[in-house]
Amino acid sequence: MPVKSPQHRPPQDMNCPMLPIVDGCAHGKCRFCDIFTDIPFTALPMETVISDIEGIAKYSTAITRRIYLTGGNPFTLPTKRLIEVFDEVEKRIPTVNSYGGFCRIADIANKSDEDLALLASRGVDDIAIGAESGFDEALAFMRKGHTAADIIEQAKRLHKAGISFTFFYLTGMAGAGHTEENAIASAKVFSEAAPKRILIVTMTPTKTWPLAADIQAGRWKVPTEIEMAHEIRTLIANLDCDCTVNCSHDTDILRFQGRVPENQEKMLELLDNLIPKMNEQASRRMREMLHKATF
Ligand code: SF4
CATH class of the missing domain: 3.30.750.200 (Transcription Regulator spoIIAA)
Known part of the structure; x- marks a missing residue:
């Protein structure tokens, strides 16, 4: 499934491989944004995500430590799905132990304290x-x-x-x-x-x-x-x-x-x-x- 969203990451993560896991933004209402206009929000199928992880794995090295999750707000996905993605990454790129990505305030509100603790334990840190x-x-x-x-x-x-x-x-x-x-x-x-x-x-x-x-x-x-x-x-x-x-x-x-x-x-x-x-x-x-x- 081809990803329609433009891929971007903040400057502190400019050397970090990007992994799209959603297309579009689940909010899509901000008056100052046209990044995802006409791109309906979708969770990318796991086969697409795995194929992208395999692509990253080909170029990964012993110092590939962090992956930047992309799409408008990847952390809107259920915690279970995020953990499945991390498992697939770590099977193919075992050096990875850190995950960043764009996140909305509402995405955090929708997660329990237990979810946040679990995500932290899997390496989620410095989210944007x-x-x-x-x-x-x-x-x-x-x-x-x-x-x-x-x-x-x-x-x-x-x-x-x-x-x-x-x-x-x-x-x-x-x-x-x-x-x-x-x-x-x-x-x-x-x-x-x-x-x-x-x-x-x-x-x-x-x-x-x-x-x-x-x-x-x-x-x-x-x-x-x-x-x-x-x-x-x-x-x-x-x-x-x-x-x-x-x-x-x-x-x-x-x-x-x-x-x-x-x-x-x-x-x-x-x-x-x-x-x-x-x-x-x-x-x-x-x-x-x-x-x-x-x-
Ligand atoms: S939450 Fe971010 S990506 Fe979504 S519409 Fe607003 S500015 Fe754009």
């Missing part, structure tokens, strides 16, 4: 979660499918199970005029959730997103580039947890990485130095050229 924001208004408008309270509750369950996690933060998600509120609310929620890493991505609407209709109708307005740079600064200034902040996605105009709290002041100094030198039109042109933005 599209938390995006801790500002309830923005989360609701964008139909993200979770609230700020859900983020904190599920993060605590992951910590208890011993599963570390990375959060995506979507700069600009609350729209023009709300960037500071978004950053302050998100810093509070993310600090309490305490992810291992925060990957910053910047809003770059395209004509194929559901949000395009909201932009046309005036229901949502993209913030300026300078506003979004200040939003990133406010987020970092208000973070109060041990984590790495990585702002180096294609959509980020100012790029850097550092640890909170060790490099927090340095990151703020860097932004204080760079933001006044930003040129709004040039930054926007760069975004338009790279990402076919709608504005």
